[in-house]
Amino acid sequence: MTLLEIERLSAFYGRAQSLHEVSLSVGKGEVVAVIGTNGAGKSTLMDSIMGMVTNTGAMRLEGQDIIGRSPAEIVRHGVGYAPERAHLFPFMTVEDNLLVGGYTAREDIDRNIAHVHELFPVLKERARQETATLSGGERQMVSIGRALMTSPRLLLVDEPTIGLSPKVVAEIAATLRRLNEESGLTILIAEQNINFAMELAGTVHVLETGHMRISGTPQELMADEELNRAYFGT
């Protein structure tokens, strides 16, 4: 069953158009990745789903039209977002950052916090620390944790591996896989790190300068010669 359906979506920042009639769908329980270089439009796509950009086209979440809705409404519809560069609240503690994430799903706060602490035990140790003092990996964990505090049905994760050490990247990958396998959470990832995306996702879309170029399973994409030359340098 389809959870998120995007049809001929275009995005505009003022007069500049940064997405051109992009279509994709994300099935319930799936992990889907959108890969592409810097400036390909991955973050714009994520921001569009959150209602943070001016769009044309169609976007439906479980059949309900969500285009033109405010970010707060999209969150209430069940979309959690860990954006590029995290956008944490630097002078708030880790705990308070998570609590802000629970702004809409207030009745789930205790359960969600326990869940986040279980996924990322370090965040429990750092609960009283301001996020400005955390390492890059820990900030990424707070960011994903804050998104989980909204009780999402769909988790959007934008560039979760940027600037992180291989060990931390592996940890984040393991956590996302666990979220998908154990809780059945549907995840949409935007990544430049192709290996990370291929390893996690069942379906991968390639975005190039705002156009959707090709889509398929990781195996299908690996078999595409032109794509291999462009992205894997083989």
Add this chain to the structure above:
Amino acid sequence: MTQILIQGLLLSGLYALIAIGFTMIFSVGRVLNLAYGAYLMLGGYTYFWVAQTMHMPKPIGIAAAIGIGALAGVAMHRLIVRPLHSDPVAVEISTLILAVIIQAGIVLVFNDAPKVLHPIVDGVWRVGGATVTFNILTATVASWVILFALYHFVRKTHVGRAISAVSMDIKGAALSGVNPDRINMITWAISGALGAIAGVFFASYTQLSPSMWVSPLIIAVAVVIVGGIGSIIGTLIVAHIIGFMEIISTTLIAAELRGVFTMLLIIVVLVLLPRGLFGRGEL
């Protein structure tokens, strides 16, 4: 010496209350509300009209002042700040003009003669050669209680945390399900209410006059600039620096110097420490 200590503490508590509503708007909305002093004036005159002209009980006067202040805050947000998309210069020019218009309105309704508020609480307290009126003592205690309550509101409630969140990262707040525009409006309402209650105390400490909005505005601007905006604790600290500086200069040098050192301090800090003493831009 005791005199300076006591007067300094009393004045500083009131200054912190005066400044906090202004710093909240600056840290959440990134604009200077130069009509902030007008909230104090609206609050003072509302209290005067309800409690002294209409002879209603004082608590009703205070409640009316708070209500008018909150209403003025919401109106400014909806009618000025939002249409201007929070453009700082446009908001500053508009709010300064608005303050002058409110001043004209006050002259029209109440005429321009200064008015004296009866003390909210009667009586005096003599301590070590110093005389403290219960009125100013009440104002200081009330300021501390309000600031303490505000501190807990910002840290312990969903809306309070959302206010801090918007001040630190609007996108981060929005993707957490917080509506930044609504939070901004709530902050303007709180700011107006805080300004109005500060105005009642400030007027009972000095007097009511149609130009009374200027000196509290300078105090508030000084706290923002010296403190580098920000935290409620930072506001308290800077309010004490300014309060004591004023008491020391007016007691030991000349009473005419009231306010002068505060303005000089603004310039000195702007030149030497452009980011303020604490240098972080969030509540």
